[in-house]
Amino acid sequence: MSVDGDPRPAGAIERCDVAVVGGGPAGLSAALHLARLGAYVILLDEAEELGGQYFKRRQGSVLAKHGDFRPEGTSLISAVRASGVRCWTECSVWGVGEDERTLLVAGPEDEPRSVSARAVLVATGGYERSIPFSGWQLPGVVTPGYALHLATCDRIPVGQRAVVAGTGPFLLPVSCALLDVGVEVAAVVEVNRPYRPSLRVAAALAHPARLAEFASYRAVLARRKVPLLQGWQVVEANGSGALERVRIESVGGREAGREYDVDALAVAYGFRPATELVRLLGARCEVRQGDLFPRTDGRGRTTAEGVYVAGESAGIAGVHVARLRGEVTAASIAADLGLPGAAEPARATLRRLRRGEAFSAVTADLYPVPDSLISGLCDGTVICRCEGVTAGQIRAADAVGWNDRNSVKGATRAGMGPCQGRECAPAVAALCGASGSTEPFPARMPIKPVPIRVAMGESAEEVS
Amino acid sequence: MSGERDDTAVCVDGVEVPAAVGQSLAGALHDAGIRVLRRNLVTDEPRAPFCGMGVCFECEVSVDGRLRRACQLHVRPGMVVSTGREHDDER
Amino acid sequence: MTTSTADVVVIGAGILGAAAAHELAAAGHRVVVLERRAPNREGSGTTAGNLHIQAIHTRRPGQPIPADNRRFLPLQLAASQLWGDLEDRLDADLEVRRNGGFMVAETAEQTRELVEKNRMEAELGLRTEVLDGTAARSELPLLSERVVAATWCELDGYANPLLVAPAYLTAARQHGAVVRGFSPVTRIARTGRTWQVSTSDGTWSTPTVINAAGPWIGQVAELGGTRLNMTPVAIQMHVTTRVRPIMRHLVQHIGEGMSVKQVSAGHLLIGGGWPAERLDLSGRSAPSLASMRGNLLQAARILPFLADLQLLRMWAGPLAATPDEMPVIGEVPGAPGFFVAGGTYAFTLAPLWASALARLVAGGSPPLPIDDLGPARLCADAAVTS
Numbered sequence: 039m040s041v042d043g044d045p046r047p048a049g050a051i052e053r054c055d056v057a058v059v060g061g062g063p064a065g066l067s068a069a070l071h072l073a074r075l076g077a078y079v080i081l082l083d084e085a086e087e088l089g090g091q092y093f094k095r096r097q098g099s100v101l102a103k104h105g106d107f108r109p110e111g112t113s114l115i116s117a118v119r120a121s122g123v124r125c126w127t128e129c130s131v132w133g134v135g136e137d138e139r140t141l142l143v144a145g146p147e148d149e150p151r152s153v154s155a156r157a158v159l160v161a162t163g164g165y166e167r168s169i170p171f172s173g174w175q176l177p178g179v180v181t182p183g184y185a186l187h188l189a190t191c192d193r194i195p196v197g198q199r200a201v202v203a204g205t206g207p208f209l210l211p212v213s214c215a216l217l218d219v220g221v222e223v224a225a226v227v228e229v230n231r232p233y234r235p236s237l238r239v240a241a242a243l244a245h246p247a248r249l250a251e252f253a254s255y256r257a258v259l260a261r262r263k264v265p266l267l268q269g270w271q272v273v274e275a276n277g278s279g280a281l282e283r284v285r286i287e288s289v290g291g292r293e294a295g296r297e298y299d300v301d302a303l304a305v306a307y308g309f310r311p312a313t314e315l316v317r318l319l320g321a322r323c324e325v326r327q328g329d330l331f332p333r334t335d336g337r338g339r340t341t342a343e344g345v346y347v348a349g350e351s352a353g354i355a356g357v358h359v360a361r362l363r364g365e366v367t368a369a370s371i372a373a374d375l376g377l378p379g380a381a382e383p384a385r386a387t388l389r390r391l392r393r394g395e396a397f398s399a400v401t402a403d404l405y406p407v408p409d410s411l412i413s414g415l416c417d418g419t420v421i422c423r424c425e426g427v428t429a430g431q432i433r434a435a436d437a438v439g440w441n442d443r444n445s446v447k448g449a450t451r452a453g454m455g456p457c458q459g460r461e462c463a464p465a466v467a468a469l470c471g472a473s474g475s476t477e478p479f480p481a482r483m484p485i486k487p488v489p490i491r492v493a494m495g496e497s498a499e500e501v502s
Numbered sequence: 503m504s505g506e507r508d509d510t511a512v513c514v515d516g517v518e519v520p521a522a523v524g525q526s527l528a529g530a531l532h533d534a535g536i537r538v539l540r541r542n543l544v545t546d547e548p549r550a551p552f553c554g555m556g557v558c559f560e561c562e563v564s565v566d567g568r569l570r571r572a573c574q575l576h577v578r579p580g581m582v583v584s585t586g587r588e589h590d591d592e593r
Numbered sequence: 594m595t596t597s598t599a600d601v602v603v604i605g606a607g608i609l610g611a612a613a614a615h616e617l618a619a620a621g622h623r624v625v626v627l628e629r630r631a632p633n634r635e636g637s638g639t640t641a642g643n644l645h646i647q648a649i650h651t652r653r654p655g656q657p658i659p660a661d662n663r664r665f666l667p668l669q670l671a672a673s674q675l676w677g678d679l680e681d682r683l684d685a686d687l688e689v690r691r692n693g694g695f696m697v698a699e700t701a702e703q704t705r706e707l708v709e710k711n712r713m714e715a716e717l718g719l720r721t722e723v724l725d726g727t728a729a730r731s732e733l734p735l736l737s738e739r740v741v742a743a744t745w746c747e748l749d750g751y752a753n754p755l756l757v758a759p760a761y762l763t764a765a766r767q768h769g770a771v772v773r774g775f776s777p778v779t780r781i782a783r784t785g786r787t788w789q790v791s792t793s794d795g796t797w798s799t800p801t802v803i804n805a806a807g808p809w810i811g812q813v814a815e816l817g818g819t820r821l822n823m824t825p826v827a828i829q830m831h832v833t834t835r836v837r838p839i840m841r842h843l844v845q846h847i848g849e850g851m852s853v854k855q856v857s858a859g860h861l862l863i864g865g866g867w868p869a870e871r872l873d874l875s876g877r878s879a880p881s882l883a884s885m886r887g888n889l890l891q892a893a894r895i896l897p898f899l900a901d902l903q904l905l906r907m908w909a910g911p912l913a914a915t916p917d918e919m920p921v922i923g924e925v926p927g928a929p930g931f932f933v934a935g936g937t938y939a940f941t942l943a944p945l946w947a948s949a950l951a952r953l954v955a956g957g958s959p960p961l962p963i964d965d966l967g968p969a970r971l972c973a974d975a976a977v978t979s
Contacts, residue, residue, distance in 0.1 A: 085556075086575065086576055091555055096524070098522065098523035098576065099509050099522045100522055136881075136882060142882075165557045166553065168552075175547060175549065177538050177549065179552065180553075181554060181555075183555060184551060184554025184555070184573070187529075187555075188526075188532065192530075194525070194529045279538070423549075423552075423558070424542075424559070426544040426545040438759075438763070439772075440606070440628065440631060440632050440762070442774075442775075444631070444634065445631035448633070448638055448755045449755065449759060451858070455559070455835075456562070456834050458905075461557070461558055482907070482908070483907060484907075487834050488904050489903055489904070490900050490901070490903070491893070494886050494889035495890075543836075543837075543859055
């Protein structure tokens with residue numbers, strides 16, 4: 039037996055000008071611009087409907103009863119569908135071919151597909167920056183994003199009584215959305231102190247529209263008498279089989295800890311870019327504060343030829359910037375592919391992008407993640423929730439003196455579960471005393487678990 | 503909790519559970535009081551949806567015979583869902 | 594720069610280096626282990642972890658010549674015994690499972706080979722059993738209808754390769770061995786009967802060097818003044834997400850590179866020595882998609898339930914192959930005190946090679962004759978050219 043008896047390739051290869059991976063604000067905006075310039079675009083998304091996280095749609099009877107949610111998302115999606123972009127929903131990109139350009143895809147019926155594009159735009163968004171703490175794996179502990187989607191898209195309260203915690207401006211709209219579906223929000227627990235006068239806050243004054251938005255959320259919280267605690271952190275979630283109690287402590291321990299009897303805790307410390315695909319495509323990233331950011335030219339070009347990145351996967355900056363990045367990156371792609379009608383982005387667009395990115399930099403400064411969140415964890419805390427690996431096990435593997443981060447992974451299995459380290463890799467790296475200058479874990483295929491029948495290139499009917 | 507708008511049912515571990523078409527499956531199960539969807543294969547702890555965006559795999563269930571993340575699917579009439587929430591005697 | 598002395602310097606902290614270090618430290622030698630990066634990160638940590646006791650028959654896809662399975666079998670049997678109490682000796686859970694294994698055939702020709710293999714095994718003292726397809730399926734109903742025959746060997750098994758070398762190192766350290774990670778050897782010099790082994794931060798003066806550097810074995814030998822004809826290759830592995838216990842046995846194929854088992858953590862490991870995209874000794878070798886498809890298709894043909902599982906990860910790792918596919922172990926001719934240990938099936942044979950090296954270093958004879966496996970056959974060219 040030799041490899042010459044090689045099986046057929048994974049499904050028929052679809053060819054297009056641009057493959058856009060991720061149907062959120064950035065991917066939609068880029069796909070629309072490219073299609074209008076005459077490019078043949080395939081837009082792939084894992085979900086059943088386009089929109090990504092921000093423009094997630096209400097559907098079916100929820101839509102009929104409560105009306106549309108974020109209608110600008112609906113119009114953007116309609117425009118994309120009308121523009122001739124081929125939309126492949128329920129399609130998960132799990133790998134990249136040897137040419138570093140062909141995307142390997144699991145289709146809606148678990149059928150193998152592949153897409154070969156002249157340019158690949160990665161708009162895979164970001165995901166919430168979860169920091170482990172004691173009990174974070176209990177049912178009832180969720181990310182704020184999940185609590186928000188339950189409230190807004192499904193109109194379902196995440197619990198009867200909740201604590202919303204972590205850091206970031208996002209905690210405020212999430213808290214308001216929970217109140218809106220009848221959740222009693224016991225407290226909003228912000229680890230930083232962003233809502234007090236300071237020079238950093240003053241920098242945000244240059245962005246009055248965004249400040250007004252935050253002021254309105256704070257007004258709702260004040261009216262509903264929801265305490266907004268600053269300089270406090272969640273240290274423990276407790277309960278038998280599900281969340282019953284949350285313990286918070288003040289940063290630095292100046293005040294006595296407090297406990298809340300709740301059945302829901304929504305907690306995260308901002309977002310991190312999803313860079314697995316862009317790394318697999320050969321683009322270089324840099325590490326900042328334990329998270330990876332693709333290196334770009336500021337207009338979506340990565341270090342790998344033909345590979346582009348837009349939206350949150352290029353750096354966390356919110357929906358406005360994501361759409362602008364989509365537009366600007368589409369212009370870069372159009373120029374590089376020599377599409378007729380390719381043009382420089384409008385100067386106003388570039389100006390708005392620069393302002394938006396500046397605001398996000400200010401925001402990032404206001405909501406840092408204190409190192410003590412991880413270094414202060416007790417040994418019994420589960421770090422890798424998939425494999426049930428504790429901080430103590432990771433520290434012990436690190437302490438033998440001969441392991442690096444990847445061998446700590448091998449020694450403990452931390453990061454080896456189905457989430458493939460997305461939830462724990464930065465925490466594992468931090469516990470290993472990593473300098474923060476190298477990748478937490480390398481990106482590998484499959485990017486997400488994929489049915490074996492898809493990986494081997496067969497549809498369900500073909501395997502008896 | 504939102505029973506007034508339930509317009510269909512999904513079959514969860516052999517039991518019919520009311521749901522609304524178009525709700526996320528994770529949400530519909532949550533609303534029906536089914537919070538725990540699986541047990542961790544290492545620790546046997548109960549687990550429930552966490553990230554809600556397809557990253558953590560804590561909401562993985564079998565839907566019509568295929569492993570799917572409940573947060574990524576929407577309720578369709580006649581869905582047959584099987585969770586891993588009960589202890590497995592074989593282990 | 595400091596100079597220290599050691600009784601033995603082991604180069605390479607893969608399973609062979611770790612096992613040798615343990616055996617020698619336990620025998621009272623002052624042992625230093627020098628590892629270029631983190632221990633157990635290359636071939637030893639990326640291998641399938643099979644304990645191959647029934648005769649080796651299959652070639653890796655692309656392997657030019659077969660191994661001499663008749664020569665291998667006594668070694669496998671001796672190693673099989675040593676694996677029996679390894680967890681007790683190291684006082685560690687290595688996830689060793691000895692639930693037996695099948696080697697399947699799909700054609701009449703392969704069945705003939707199975708029968709022939711079974712006859713040879715009996716002759717050399719290993720009891721295996723030839724089953725027809727129906728009998729094999731009644732033992733392991735997961736096998737497909739394509740299986741027309743299988744040999745069964747109750748001694749086959751597997752262990753967790755992520756645990757074995759680290760456990761050896763931990764035990765070695767308890768016996769006083771020093772383990773230095775991230776310490777690549779930069780120079781090896783000889784003064785009379787003493788070797789000086791240098792890294793960037795120190796030199797060790799020692800009468801005995803053990804080169805167990807896996808794919809770097811040739812480079813390290815060259816530092817010691819010997820050209821060894823080794824041909825490292827990279828092969829790949831595939832693993833599914835965890836599932837409930839479904840299969841207790843190791844399943845191999847007599848005609849094609851294939852090994853499938855469910856490890857104690859619940860993952861199904863699918864391998865068979867399929868070649869990676871390329872060997873990259875400076876980083877991680879990249880797996881090949883063609884090999885992935887070939888290996889998965891073949892495995893799912895024999896064990897159809899695999900097609901419904903989820904592929905979680907795949908990876909490639911190096912294999913320090915010799916041109917004749919046989920292990921290499923012994924003292925380098927003309928370099929007294931300089932030993933090498935490497936080659937194929939090192940995971941299965943590690944406890945045996947550790948014991949052999951300890952006896953050779955002490956000037957005794959190994960537990961069974963291995964003169965023919967010495968490095969002389971790989972240095973023939975070097976003697977001529979130098």
